Amino acid sequence: MEFVKPGTKINFLGVRRIAFALSGLVIGVSIISIILHGGLNYGIDFAGGTLVQVKFSEPTQVETIKENLASIGLDRSLVQRFGEKGENEYLIRVEKLGSDLEGLSGQIERTLLEAYGKDGVEVRRTEMVGPKVGKDLRRKGILAIVYALIGILIYVTWRFEFIYAVGAIIALAHDVMITIGAFSIANKEFNLPIIAAILTIIGYSLNDTIVVYDRIRENRRKMSREPFAKVINSSINETLGRTILTSLTTLIVVVILFIFGGGVIHNFAFALIVGVLAGTYSSIFVASPIILTWQERK
């Protein structure tokens, strides 16, 4: 079986201006969405606050839960269904922390136990993150991404040339922007595991890009008489089969994760799906064409 027949010669570079425009458009939409939403929808890891995940034995309504929480003044907290419909699981999120040792989560737990009885409700998870920790985690998350990019920049410069590293970093920034944008458009919560997802996307997309770069390096020696544009184009075409195949196998598992992984993993898998698609696209249409554009300018 072969997805891409040998000798395939798609002119990827010919459409590079359209590809650049398309990427620019998607990134633009991402940025606009983030601005319209007033920044990213930070989960409690980064914003601080209290989160309680509860499971009821009988079906109940968001409104009923809110009414019960009214007695401790939390009727305006965010209550949403979590996971499958039949599982009767809900997330209660409050921006406040509560001042005493018991904290808000304890109060919520007590109130729900009173309202639904001991067998009627089970508190499965509580999280309380103070503003200081939230800020710390945010800083660490950004630092992690920045350091990863610097490490990659150094490695790729060492193995190839500086301009290759620049192309790779631009492609990575492209993927990360689109993933973050997709989160903003879908109004999904941005949490700690999403940072892990973004770093995975960086690693994955880079993987793709490096394979093409490697081929370019090799073909440059073999096709030293040919124009650089042709070298790049053949390299992309020769690795196309592998690019599609690896994306497919990775997508298979990520989509499975998205479907079966359950609540917490759901958003993580969503980020990876977007990231893998963007990463595959960028390693074909962004990373290498940028090198050509740079060379032509010189």
Add this chain to the structure above:
Amino acid sequence: MSRNLKLKLLSILFIMVVALVYLAPSVVGEMAGFWGKILPQDKIHLGLDLQGGMHLVLEVEGQKAVESYVERMKGDLKEDLKRKRIYVPRIERINGDQISLEILGEKEKFDEYIENNYPIFEEISAEGQGKYQKVILGIKKKQADYLKRYAVEQALETIRNRVDQFGVAEPDISPQGSDRILIQLPGIKDPQRALRLIGRTALLEFKLVDEERSLRDALKGKVPEGDMILYQRREEPETGKVSKVPFLLKKKTLMTGEVLKDAQVRFDDFSQPYVALEFDPRGAKMFDRITAKNVKKRLAIILDNNVYSAPVIQERISGGSAQITGAFTLNEARDLAIVLRAGALPAPVKILENRSVGPSLGKDLIDKGLKSIIIGGILVVLFMVTYYKISGAIADLALILNLILIMGALAGLRATLTLPGIAGIILTIGMAVDANVLVFERIREELRLGKTPKAAIDGGYSKAFMTIMDANITTLIAALVLFQFGTGPVKGFAVTLSIGIVASLFTALFVSRVVFEVLLAKRMLRQVSI
């Protein structure tokens, strides 16, 4: 088969057996008999998110420790100055950790005395001349820093004690940064109770009730000098209604929990639990003196500014014991005894982060994770066989070995498996086949050039080698950074991803190649099925 090839096969077998041995306890549970003595017993360590438990980050309010130290020093200083006949009509603590004094007399004598006897203080400002001077003393920064550091160390020790006595399997209590404490309690069932146990300061104080002056006036805002109001907070167990009874107390603390030797839960005649206190010799002497001097007066027993009881001293008590009564449940009494035995925290703590996961949720997550691994794995395996036929099956073999290696390494390295860690394993499945895909595409190219199977396989592996290394090392860089900066669950992801990358390099570059070579050597492979 050549000797070289046999050696390679043996080394693969050896590594796989080692991985399986490490993995075995996690799969079959307790190892029976002699196995348990010679083989590793460690199961894959599950993170708090998977096995349930509590993750706490506390901040020790070190500044409060400095303030209470300065308060104590103020008391000592007042007495000492009186003895030295340095007349100080006014002395008080201001701005938290400073002491403001008014001095009548020779300032030089005062300065000299402070310098020689209280070197921890330095003069911040001095006003006025001649006989009347106003001086502000501040604690030296070095001393304050030392106190803060000491407060964290002591808090760590105290919390360890409390958790040990509470009985938690494999707790992890460690300092984080300069003023934080990280506490991980796996498998805890009642997080709220654990939190009350760990987080309360547990400062036990004995103070006299002021019965000579009017509580009613004090409640109106006219608290007499040297007195204070504290409340007895009582919760009715049935209605949950909280009542507060005020007490007018003398400010001076007669005794603290420092002189406790032991605290135990006992039951009174009505089977009501109470906490029996036993003092150390010094405490027994103090308690003897206090009770002797204050017969028929009321002595309040105060914990963290909450009055527990205020019994009337009927007679002098010289046995060195006392008791705290109250409407306790058994658990409350038990926890109270624990915190009293373990001692007070040197400073209050603030909860910065608190995450608890119930055991049922963790089990759900593991089930879902395993399900995803199995379904995703099967789909990828089928896909590879369809696309690459026998070669695909070889890649699948490598993939399965890869999974065994990852799990074995997790158990062997005592790494922690978290939920994102499971995601990392699933991701590795997807990415692990990539190395084989790169090799196979190269082999196909070589075959198209008309090379023999052996030459094509050799060429494929050697040409793909550098690409695979470059691609994986860059991913490894991202994973290592994640490990450095990640916390908790995210760190678990970095661990499995890193192990996964290394394992997939081994299985894809080495194992699958050896399989090809064996097939070639046995002449089972006239043509490469790819």
